[in-house]
Amino acid sequence: MRTVASILWQRLDAPGHDACRLERSETAWQLDGAAVFRQADGRIAQLHYRVRCDLHWHTQWGTVRGWLGDATVDFSVAHDAHGRWLLNDTPVPELAHCIDLDLGFTPATNLIPLRRLQLAQGERAAAPAAWLDLEGGELGLLEQHYERCGESAYDYRAERFDYAARLEVTAEGFVRDYPERWVIVPS
Known part of the structure; x- marks a missing residue:
């Protein structure tokens, strides 16, 4: 794997940081990162994540390991070649229409649909994702919508969380400013 870009975010709604790098090989893209933050309930989290996509930005697999409070994660x-999603080897058939994996504790995985969709200015698209719920230990549906509204800006909407905002992104597709959630730490 060759490193393409790295980023460091600061969490805005609670103390925390997330560091991630984007890597590429001849056959795949990979996000490799670590997040440390305090949950609203006071529990501290330390999570290492890795997500692998093919060259067309279709998620192949992902892992999340670490801890949340006193619980091991x-x-x-x-996501196999037949479009089936598996969580810890257990099939999740209701997500067969999803292409992307979303890890809700990090802004890193927003890069995946942004790179895959390659929206032109003014274009919009739905990007339903398999969303990893750390609290519930489940893989569920996250309906997401993106509309490119500038060279480096996207209007983003996720009804599940009653969230809508304009995301500013870097040239590589990392979210630079995720209002009320995350912001890039300048170098």
């Missing part, structure tokens, strides 16, 4: 997500 160890999830493995796979």
Whole structure:
């Protein structure tokens, strides 16, 4: 794997940071990162994540390992060649229409649909994702919508969380400013 870009975010709604790098090989893209933050309930989290996509930005697999409070976190997500999603080897058939994996605790995985969709200015698209719920230990549906509204800006909407905002992104597709959630730490 060759490193393409790295980023460091600061969490805005609670103390925390997230560091991620984007890597590429001849056959795949990979996000490799670590997030440390305090939950609203006071629990501290330390999570290492890795998500692998093919060259067309279709998620192949992802892992999340670490801890949340006194609980160990160890999830493995796979998206096989038949479009089936598996969480720790258990099939999740209701997500067969999803292409992307979303890890809600990090802005890193927003890069995946942004790179895959390659929207032109003024274009919009739905990007339903398999969303890893750390609290519930489940893989569920996250309906997401993106509309490119500038060279480096997208209007983003996720009804599940009653959230809508304008995301500013870097040239590589990392979210630079995720209002009320995350912001890039300048170098």
